[in-house]
Each structure stands twice: as C-alpha cells, then as structure tokens.
Amino acid sequence: MKLISRLSILFFLLSPFAASANFDFNANCVKAYQSIFELKLTTAKQLIAAEKKVRPNNSIIPLLENYVDYFYLLTTESKAEFEKLEPNKANRLDQISRDDKNSPYYLYAQAEINLQWALIRSRYGAYFAASREINRANGLLKDNQKKFPSFHLNDKGLGLINVVIGALPDGFMKSALSTFGVKGDVQTGLAQLDRLAENLPKSTYEPFYEEVIFYYAYLLSDVAKSPQAYAKTMKYTARIADSSLLKSYMQAYVCARNGKSEQAIEILESRPKGSAYQPFAYLDYLLGVARLNKLDMGASSNFNQFLQHNRGVNYIKDTYLHMAWIALLKEDTTGFNHFINQVKSKGNTYAEKDKQALNEANASRPQLVLLKARLLYDGGYLNKALEVLNGSKADNFNNHKDKTEYAYRLARVNDDLGKDDAALVQYQNAINLGKGLKYYYAAKSAVLAGNVYERKKNFAKAKACFRLAIDMKGHEYENSIENEAKQALKRIEE
Incomplete structure (x- = not known):
C-alpha cells in the first residue's frame, strides 16, 4: 500500500470513494482504514472519532468501527471481549440501513459487517449463527454485484465465501449453509481473489489492496493449502509498507506454515514495534514455534512471553x-x-x-527420534530431518503407531526433497501399517501419495489413493482429510 499522502490524493482524484454524500470514503477515512491494516488501531480510532465529530452521518464510520473491532478481536483472541463488543453489530447495521440505497457501499458495508462477525464467531464454535451471517453476506454481495457490476470490491467477500464454503468438510456448518442455499467453490474463489490481487494496484480501488491480500494469503495457506501459498504471499505482500505489522504477520505466518522457519524468525524478530501498534501476543507464540522447529531450546522464552501477555482463549x-x-x-x-x-x-x-x-x-x-524429525520437517530442515530418521529403522520402534509414524515422516521428507519413488514406498508402508488405527498417518499418506501420482500424470493411481483416503474412517482429522481427498478428485475430474 502506498503512503498516506498518495491515498489522500487518490480520494480527490478517483470516484469510488465518493459514491454518495453519506457514504463518504474521504481522505480522513482512507487514513483510518490504512491505520487499521497496519494494526495501528489507536490511531484509527482517533481518526474515526474526528470524522464522527465533523460528519456524524457518514455511514463509512460504522464500517470502519467494525474493522477496528474485528482486528482487535483477532489480535486478542478474547471471547470475553467478543461478547462485550458483539452488540455493536446491530447498531452499525441499523445506521447503514437508513442510508442511501443507491450507493454501492450500502449493501457492501452491511455484507462486510456480517462477514467479519461470522469469521470471529466461528472461532468460538458458534457455527449456526456464523452460517446465518455468511448467508446474509453472500446474498447482499450478490445483489450488489447485480446492481453495481463494476464495483470490484464485491469479489473480495464473494471470493472469501467461495473458498471457505467450498473447502468446508462435511459437518454441522456445511449442513447449515446448505440449508440456506449457500454453496462454494475453492478454485472459483481463489481466481476471484487472484484477479483482485493482480488488478487492484492498477485501479481506482488500490487502497483496498492490503485487505484483499490479508484474506488471500490466509486462504491460500490455511484453507486451500495451496503449494503456491508461500510464493504468492511473498509476491503480493512485497509492495505493502514495512511499517505494517499486519504485513509482518502475513509473511511470518505463511513462512512458518510452509517450512520457511529461518525466514519466519527473521521477519518476526525485525517486525515493527512500539506503542502505536496493537498488542499481538500470537506473534510471540509463532516465533516460539518457528524457533523450536530448528530445535532451538530458547523458544521457551517466546512461549513464556506469549502466556504472560496473552488475553485470549x-x-x-x-x-x-x-x-x-x-x-x-x-x-x-x-x-x-x-x-x-x-x-x-x-x-x-x-x-x-x-x-x-x-x-x-x-x-x-512421543518417541524422541520421531519428535525431532517432525519438528525439523515442519521447519523446512529436510536434510537434517532425513539424517535423524536414517539413524533409525522401523524395527527400532515397538508399536504400530510409532512404526506408522516413522514411515509417514520418512515419506514426507522424501516427498519434499523430490524423491518421489522413495516417498511412495514409505507412504504405502504407512498405509499398510496404519490402516485401522485412530491416527491420521495412513489416511493422510493416501492423500499425499495421490498428489505424487497426480504430479506424475498417473491419474488412475491418484484417484485410487484419494478414494482410499475417503474410505478410511474413525481416525484423527477424518473430515478435513476426506474433504481434501474429495477436492483432489474434483480437481482431477475437471
């Protein structure tokens, strides 16, 4: 995102921010919006308060206030604060609903507020209420798209909904959303967000770029589990200002999730700090995870810091x-x-x-060899992990669980090192040893073996592996692994 001065100029030159008198995304509001996405929430509140004093009927104000609550709750993880702030939703929607129906922000702002509360609510297991809010947001955005097809921000929320709903495993929330008629498609949603990521910097909607990337990075890494998550996140976050703590979070998170622990550590240790930024205890936890993944025992200091400052659940x-x-x-x-x-x-x-x-x-x-290999693999230290595993063999382990995990860990390391044939042998060993156990190793091995066969263009064997994963029942992560296999089958068959 460009500097505040550039954003101010954009307001005066470009039309989307002055859609109507009472949806006035003026220069002050743009500054508040940027401050939110740098996690400078106190600054944002001051700017919003100033706007409210001068233009109390500006219906962009309740939208910005909701963004502040959303990021405050994301960074604190506090259920008590969630319960305290949640009543704000109705008041904000009420103010917006009384405003100009001919503005593209009229339906959009209501959809955003519903979607933000749904995302927070789902973190505490309130899936039915979250489903209703997602349904409401989906309907509002689709209506807005029909009324204002050139209002590109509609695709941000619709893309998010498509990916999240499309990737949901079978269960209560997916069932509830099906009842409301909400369906999603992962690839459609990712394509919508990718188009925005590419085109917003060249459009009048440039100031919304950072928000699009925030959602896109999370969906690529956590929901779609895309092999492109790291490359795309680092590419798209490069143009965001280094003064943004949210940028540090996005980059460090995707690095930690994709075996780039050294880079995650570097980003977190050099992240912007100071009283201007919203406290974000999770970053200490994330730094501890990244350090432990290189077997750095000093990670305990980061975990202790997280526990000391954490206000969440x-x-x-x-x-x-x-x-x-x-x-x-x-x-x-x-x-x-x-x-x-x-x-x-x-x-x-x-x-x-x-x-x-x-x-x-x-x-x-846990068996010490397997624990070390697991941590090193998660950190991206593949050769060290292989060295640890090669120091043992399956016969060194006394039970089926450990034998299965040994084969699974060996397969994962070989897979990531590009040793496909060695990986397939060990994935098959994990399937043979672990089928029928409550642990996830066998089912996940079937999915990962399917991915290898898919890369090798052996689609018959890939499909057989994915179907095998679906057929395995009664293990850890059953719903998510089954959904991953179903998505893979759908990908091949298309």
Whole structure:
C-alpha cells in the first residue's frame, strides 16, 4: 500500500470513494482504514472519532468501527471481549440501513459487517449463527454485484465465501449453509481473489489492496493449502509498507506454515514495534514455534512471553505442548509431565491446534527420534530431518503407531526433497501399517501419495489413493482429510 499522502490524493482524484454524500470514503477515512491494516488501531480510532465529530452521518464510520473491532478481536483472541463488543453489530447495521440505497457501499458495508462477525464467531464454535451471517453476506454481495457490476470490491467477500464454503468438510456448518442455499467453490474463489490481487494496484480501488491480500494469503495457506501459498504471499505482500505489522504477520505466518522457519524468525524478530501498534501476543507464540522447529531450546522464552501477555482463549494448550516437547528434548521427564498436565488443565479447545494438543497430551509420550524429525520437517530442515530418521529403522520402534509414524515422516521428507519413488514406498508402508488405527498417518499418506501420482500424470493411481483416503474412517482429522481427498478428485475430474 502506498503512503498516506498518495491515498489522500487518490480520494480527490478517483470516484469510488465518493459514491454518495453519506457514504463518504474521504481522505480522513482512507487514513483510518490504512491505520487499521497496519494494526495501528489507536490511531484509527482517533481518526474515526474526528470524522464522527465533523460528519456524524457518514455511514463509512460504522464500517470502519467494525474493522477496528474485528482486528482487535483477532489480535486478542478474547471471547470475553467478543461478547462485550458483539452488540455493536446491530447498531452499525441499523445506521447503514437508513442510508442511501443507491450507493454501492450500502449493501457492501452491511455484507462486510456480517462477514467479519461470522469469521470471529466461528472461532468460538458458534457455527449456526456464523452460517446465518455468511448467508446474509453472500446474498447482499450478490445483489450488489447485480446492481453495481463494476464495483470490484464485491469479489473480495464473494471470493472469501467461495473458498471457505467450498473447502468446508462435511459437518454441522456445511449442513447449515446448505440449508440456506449457500454453496462454494475453492478454485472459483481463489481466481476471484487472484484477479483482485493482480488488478487492484492498477485501479481506482488500490487502497483496498492490503485487505484483499490479508484474506488471500490466509486462504491460500490455511484453507486451500495451496503449494503456491508461500510464493504468492511473498509476491503480493512485497509492495505493502514495512511499517505494517499486519504485513509482518502475513509473511511470518505463511513462512512458518510452509517450512520457511529461518525466514519466519527473521521477519518476526525485525517486525515493527512500539506503542502505536496493537498488542499481538500470537506473534510471540509463532516465533516460539518457528524457533523450536530448528530445535532451538530458547523458544521457551517466546512461549513464556506469549502466556504472560496473552488475553485470549486460543493456543494455550498448544503452547504448553510445545513446552513439554522442549522438556522432553532436554530429557527432563519431570518437566515434560508438568507441562503435559498443563495442556490437560489450561486453555480451551476452540482452535484445531488446541484440540490436537489435548489429544497428544492424552496419548503416549512421543518417541524422541520421531519428535525431532517432525519438528525439523515442519521447519523446512529436510536434510537434517532425513539424517535423524536414517539413524533409525522401523524395527527400532515397538508399536504400530510409532512404526506408522516413522514411515509417514520418512515419506514426507522424501516427498519434499523430490524423491518421489522413495516417498511412495514409505507412504504405502504407512498405509499398510496404519490402516485401522485412530491416527491420521495412513489416511493422510493416501492423500499425499495421490498428489505424487497426480504430479506424475498417473491419474488412475491418484484417484485410487484419494478414494482410499475417503474410505478410511474413525481416525484423527477424518473430515478435513476426506474433504481434501474429495477436492483432489474434483480437481482431477475437471
């Protein structure tokens, strides 16, 4: 995103920001909007307050206020703050609904507010209420698209909805959305967002670029699990100002999720800091994860900092699990048991990582070789992970779970190193050993083997693998792995 002065000039020169008198996206509002996306929420609030004083009937104000609440809740992860702020939604929608129906912002702003609350609400398991809000947002955006086909911002929300709904595994939320008639398609949604990412910088909607990239980066990495997530995120975030803490978050997150731990550490350690920025404890947690993935025991300081400053309900169990792993790597059995008990007694299970952390705390103690290989692989240290695994063999492990995990870890490393044949052998070993166990290794191996065959253009074997993954039942991550396999089948068949 360009500098504030450039944004101010844009307001005076370009039409989309002056759609009507009471939807006045003026220079002051653009500055507030940019401050929000740099996570300078206090500055944004001051600018919004100034706007409200001068133009109290400007219906861009409630939209900007909702953005502030949205990013405040994302960065704090506080359910108590969510419950305190959620009543603001109705008042804001009420003000907007009384404004100019002939503005493209009339339906758009209402859709945005519904969509933002749905995204926050779903983090706490309130899926039915979130489904209603997504349905409402979807309808508003489609109506707006018919009325204002050249208003490109409609594609931002529609793209997000397409990807999220298209990637949902079978379950309560997907069922609820189907009841409302909301359907999604992952590839359609990604294409919508990709077009925006490419074209916004060349259009009158340039100031909305950073918001589009924020959603696009998350969807590529977390929802679609695209192999292009890292490359595209780094490409599209390059033009965003380094003063943006949100840029640091986006880049570090996608690096950590895609085996680029060294880069994630560098970004997080050099991120912008100071009282101007919204506190964001999650970044300490993320730095701890990235450091532990290179077996850096100093990661405990980052996890402790997260626990000290965190005001939210998520990632607490997962943090204690990582601290237990640090103790285990130090061969500190007493410390390991202490932190495992903390996993069981502290935090919540709203987030998938916390659910899995609790599952692992209730399972047997991880085998040290497998734990090291897992961490090194996640960090992108593939040759080190392979070295650790090659120091053992399947016969060194005493139970089917560990034997299966050994084959799975060996397959993943070989896969990422481009050793397809070696990877396929180990994926098959993991399937043979793990089929029927409650662990995810066999089913995930079937999906990943299918991906290898797909790359090799052996579509018959790829389909067989994906169908095998779908047929496996009663294991961890069953819904998400099954959905991944279904999406892969759909991709091939198209």
